[in-house]
Amino acid sequence: MDLGFAILIIGFAALVAAFLLLVIGLVYSELMNSDIPLGVASSGKLHMVHGLFVGIAIVVSFIRWFVACFLTRLNPVPAGLRVKDLKFSEVSVRVYEPTAVCDGLRRGLVYFHGGGWVSGGIDSVDEVCRHIAKESDTTVVSVGYRLAPEHRYPSQLDDCETATCHFLSVAEAEFSVDPRRVAVGGDSTGANMAVALCQRLAMREDGHLPFPCAQVLIYPPLQMADFNLPSYQQNRAVPILFRGRMAFYFLQYLNGDMSVCQDVLEGIHVPTELRPQYKEWLSPSNLPPECLARGFREQPTPEYDGEVYHAIKAGLEPEVSPLLADDAVIQKTPPTFILTCEYDVLRDDGILYQKRLHDLGVDITWQHVMDGFHGMINFFNQGWLSFPSAVRVADSVVNYVKTL
Secondary structure, X not given: OOHHHHHHXXXXXXXXXXXXXXXHHHHHHHHHHOXXXXXXXXXXXXXXXXXXXXXXXXXXXXXXXXXXXXXXXXXXXXXXXXXXXXXEOOEEXXXXXXXXXXXXXXXXXXXXXXXXXXXXXXXXXXXXXXXXXXXXXXXXXXXXXXOXXXXXXXXXXXXXXXXXXXXXXXXXXXXXXXXXXXXXXXXXXXXXXXXXXHHHHHHHOOOOOOOOOOEEEEOOOOOOOOOOOHXXXXXXXXXXXXXXXXXXXXXXHHOOOHHHHHHHHHOOXXXXXXXXXXXXHHOHHHOOHHHHXXXXXXXXXXXXXXXXXXXXXXXXXXXXXXXXXXXXXXXXXXXXXXXXXXXXXXXXXXXXXXXXXXXXXXXXXXXXXXXXXOOHHHHOOOHHHOOHHHHHHHHHHHHHHOOO
């Protein structure tokens, strides 16, 4: 064997070994620091899947590679469904159309995937969108918005608006969909943008296009003012989404300044004059008593730091934290379906939002999955990675969409 070639092989093997050791170290650290309550469905399997996620997620590029290679299984299109990849005003979309005969116009759903604004895509929610479209006889549009860190806020939200407005404008003529029966929705950060988009459209009120008929929200992150709510404390180390990681995703969405991550977690970014108003909306006293059953410790009021606030100022605006919008804006929210999970740091965001909607007279359907964890819908129909609870989540969405 040529000496140079042998050295190349040895060098490559050394790099692979170093990489594997790094992955193993990160996986071991995460598993040792995770805390999965006994009530979580399939806790052992969740440990395994979480370790797998962390091992690959060394950098954002590896997250995307892993999702594309292991969590995206593009099966043949099932009978009764037509799937097309299109561009809506330069935004990539995938349209799922039932082929069964329909009396009149169909309903529609514009769906925004999750992934912390940095990962995921049309392929990652393909099975979910197929299921919703076929089982509810609904035309579903899945939006492939731009991602951070290459693109920051408001690029993602702008893409969601562009695709939604384009679909509303051509729904009847090109897809036989009633534009007055088109809902918007998504999971995780996709659900955040569904809410922010409805608020943006409600503020505009130009009457040019119909307003979305409903919101479909699956465990949405809705505010970055308080990372010490009971669910953030109780589920801080529950896979797939750790407390610190949610702050990381918000900052990646905004500007990528990770130097203030710990400051944001401590709450020193919230101006003193805004705290009374936020307290009214985010107080743990607004939560059902059972949300406090697993323990909660009121945190001392942190000292405000103006420099941190100015670094993340946009994050406290309603387009990023829609739970912090004024009542006049919240009142314009369309009928809403919210799904929350008990073992999710974002549980309380969803519950506090549904309370504000209910108190302001908005039609609300709330489903709480007692053994659920964040990200579970992404494991729907994913072979050996599937969780039975993901089927319940997907079917609950189907059942709600059928009512629109």
